[in-house]
Amino acid sequence: MGIRDTTVTVQTIVDAIVNDVMEQRIGPGARLSEKSLCERFDIRRMYVRRALLTLANKGIVELQANKGARIRKPTFQQAVILFETRRLIESIIIQNVVRQRSDEDIDKLNAHMKLEEEAFVNNDRNELIRLSGEFHLLIASFQNNHLLAGFMQSLVTESSLITAMYGQHSFSNCPPSEHRDLVKAIKNQQAQAALDLMLAHLNHIEADLAISHGKSLELVAIAMSEK
Numbered sequence: 001m002g003i004r005d006t007t008v009t010v011q012t013i014v015d016a017i018v019n020d021v022m023e024q025r026i027g028p029g030a031r032l033s034e035k036s037l038c039e040r041f042d043i044r045r046m047y048v049r050r051a052l053l054t055l056a057n058k059g060i061v062e063l064q065a066n067k068g069a070r071i072r073k074p075t076f077q078q079a080v081i082l083f084e085t086r087r088l089i090e091s092i093i094i095q096n097v098v099r100q101r102s103d104e105d106i107d108k109l110n111a112h113m114k115l116e117e118e119a120f121v122n123n124d125r126n127e128l129i130r131l132s133g134e135f136h137l138l139i140a141s142f143q144n145n146h147l148l149a150g151f152m153q154s155l156v157t158e159s160s161l162i163t164a165m166y167g168q169h170s171f172s173n174c175p176p177s178e179h180r181d182l183v184k185a186i187k188n189q190q191a192q193a194a195l196d197l198m199l200a201h202l203n204h205i206e207a208d209l210a211i212s213h214g215k216s217l218e219l220v221a222i223a224m225s226e227k
């Protein structure tokens with residue numbers, strides 16, 4: 001196997017595990033055995049180890065000496081920090097998108113909304129979770145700040161870990177109706193409305209988790225006192 005093939009193989013494993021996390025097929029704390037990954041991808045252990053190392057660098061996997069690899073379990077504080085960060089980053093993104101979006105972008109958003117609404121009607125939980133995350137990545141792709149767009153990928157993956165750990169409902173935390181209102185505001189280039197809708201949307205997602213508001217501060221205080 002050549003160098004390029006190795007890279008492709010490692011990337012294939014990394015992408016597959018990131019997808020599993022994004023669709024919440026595997027949750028925080030789940031053990032990733034090298035042996036079963038070798039069997040799943042029909043690949044030598046060396047490549048599996050490289051993939052696990054890449055995933056650890058991305059903050060998706062935790063590697064523990066003699067204990068192997070597990071999907072990372074974000075703490076309460078990290079969940080609170082995630083939403084603080086998303087509000088900051090997605091405020092800038094939405095303002096850029098309102099100014100920079102093209103008609104083609106609106107077509108892409110409408111096509112995406114059709115898929116989300118179908119998944120919602122069909123009660124297809126995994127598909128809806130994946131599409132919900134993709135909606136935020138799609139929006140980020142319509143503005144010219146590639147660093148913010150790249151950062152959004154990490155934030156969306158982290159969100160999947162956090163909703164899997166702290167979500168109070170078995171369903172997705174992105175209601176398609178809120179995404180639809182955002183699409184309208186982007187289409188009509190209503191900057192203030194789009195910003196307000198995005199912030200309200202992120203607040204709703206956070207409020208649905210068992211980390212939010214008074215509860216989160218209480219839990220953070222407990223977690224800190226246990227250190």
Ligand SMILES: [Zn+2]
Binds near residue numbers: 175179
């Ligand atoms: Zn959303």
